Amino acid sequence: MPQLHRTPDIFMIPDNPHISWASMMIAALIVLDVGTEIGEYHQAINRSAKWGKDARTSRRIRKIVNVATMQVIAVGMASIVLSAMAVTHLTRGMDNRMTLVLEGVSRLEAAQLMGYISVKTPLWVGVYHSRAKNHCIQHVGEGIEVLKFHVRYTIGQYVVLVFCLMLPFTGRPISAILGFFIGFLLEVLIIFAREGNAERQFRVASIASMVFAFCSSVMFADGCHYIQVVWGSGLLFGEWGLGVATFFASFAVILSHHFFHLQRTVRHYMKERRISKHDKREEVAINLIRSHLFGSIELSASQRDVLAKEMDELAGSINEKEKKTPTPTTWSLFKKRLFAPSDLVVFARYEYYISVFVSLASLFVVVVNIGATKQMNVVRKHYHTVHNTLYGEMALGPVCAFDKIGGTATTFDSRDAAHSAGYTIAHCGACGQCSTWQDLRLQYTTRNYLAKESARCARKSLLYGREAVHNCLKEEPIGFSEKCAQCWTEDIFCARSHCAFIFLQSNMINTVSNFQVGEDTITAATCEEAMCELEFVPCSGANRRRMNITSTIARPGQQLCDIVGVEDWEEIFGEKGSYEVTRNDYMGKRNEEL
Secondary structure: OOOOOOOOOOOOOOOOOOOOOOHHHHHHHHHHHHHHHHHHHHHHHHHOOOOOOOOOHHHHHHHHHHHHHHHHHHHHHHHHHHHHHHHHHHHOOHHHHHHHHHHHHHHHHHHHHHHHHHHHHHHHHHOOOOOOHHHHHEEEEEEEHHHHHHHHHHHHHHHHHHHHHHHOOOOOHHHHHHHHHHHHHHHHHHHHHHOHHHHHHHHHHHHHHHHHHHHHHHHHHHHHHHHHHHHHHOOOHHHHHHHEEEHHHEEEEEHHHHHHHHHHHHHHHHOOOOOOOOOHHHHHHHHEEEEEOOOOOOHHHHHHHHHHHHHHHHHHHHHHHHHOOOOHHHHHHHHHHOOEEEEEEEOOHHHHHHHHHHHHHHHHHHHHHHHHHHHHHHHHHHHHHHHHHHHHHHHHHHHHEEOOOOEEEEEEEOHHHHHHOOOOEEEEEEOOOOOOOOHHHHHHHHHOOOOHHHHHHHHHHHHOOHHHHHHHHHHHOOOHHHHHHHHHHHHHHHHHHHHHHHHHHHHHHHHOOOOOOOOOOOOHHHHHHHHHHHHHHHHHOOOOOOOOOOOOOOOOOHHHOOOOOOOOOOOOOOOOOOOHHHHHHHHHHHHHHH
8 A cells, every 4th residue: 555655846836834724614513504594583583473573572682692692602712712622732752644534634624614505605695595494483483491492402413413513623723713703704795695686696696605515615725635645646647637627526516516506596496386397388488598597587576475475374373382382402402303294394304314424424533543643652661761771782581592493492591502512592582472494484584474474363453352363363364373373363452452552543544554653653553562572572483584584574783693503594494305304204104104
């Protein structure tokens, strides 16, 4: 797998350490959504049969809505700020590759939100028809306490979504401030359009939609480029090829959404005016649609009276219903909102499910980053101590030696003692469970793939128990002995306990297959060495460094045992090596006896 090879160059959007594009667009969107909800509540109150007839009462109820909204926003903002401070502190020292990936994800998320605003702007302005009913009308006419609950619940959903989405991109408060400013400007623009005729509405909506569609496509292409460079090039396209492809793909998706809403609007107004798709007076139908999209179209006085009467009857029926029933409890109101019909909810069903999934994914990323950063800090603390203990002066300590090929391995206090006894040193350190000839041979013959295969066995620990991991280590293509496999199994479960978050993060930054070890390159392999090898190495005895075997994992020279008595293990464990010949002769005689 390709590894990080360089920091991304400027593609189309410069990298600013003080700006998080996702945080900026999330803040802008919350202003638009909350402003829209408050406006709908105010509109419903003004038209309510219970509170809309008296201007003084109407102002009092609108003030209650505003206060309930500000209460939720205040609690939400305090939670976001405190959580952002905590996450920033807990992820200090996070892997730089993860920081780069988050920057790319931030741009992808900002692109999605820009596309969302592009599609929603004509709906907010009133150009596109929306089939969703004004859920605020259902809440107006009920008791004040019930109204407060609905307002808090409605605004609370937006605040919770913002909390989850912004959490991975903390530490850049200026982004949220700029986002709030952009949101207020867009809110003013929408109000300006809604107060004008249909021609103004169409012009504002079309220009804003196209601008946000273009910016969304550029941001999406830039985010894909960022991820590509961090993960490594060669992902189906070259860097600029991927940028062009993702730009046009994103722009096409946004335009398809606009086409869908435009067609739905056309169908609605044709149905409203009872014009069939096959009407012979097709020119009349087109002119009517044009009058809605491009020109001024006003309701007559009688039509406005009918609309007001329908809204009053709806609010009045709710009011009469509430008179006959006691004030509901908070729990019953919560269940009512949670399982409300699809046309009376804040989010459409598909938006709700997408929001839940994205929110959980954001929280998962935050938890993984916090856990991985904590584990990395612990690794940095223990790394030098462990390596100095195991490999600092290993040539001066006990050694494991053999008297002949295939003979018994024996521990000696020093290399001089082994040489005096006429033994050949197999590896530095005392003999262990992996110092048998079978396991010594495997240390050499599997040197180019043991790390990868043992990682495959380690993944079984996530779903299965120790027995599955143990059997995997004993089976081909590894084939450790029973006791040696047991040492490796304990080491794997030790690594799972101390390095799980680093492993999860490595999947996000494409370093899961990186087995390099070093203080500046903290991978899951580094974590395993720092946290588990003080117990694993004495248990196993033999490993490639102690046997002076070079493998796929690069090691500094001081970590290789240079007193091993075997100059070339190929002469022993190669296809024509002395051990293989002895082993084949033994197996042949054994088969004849059987």
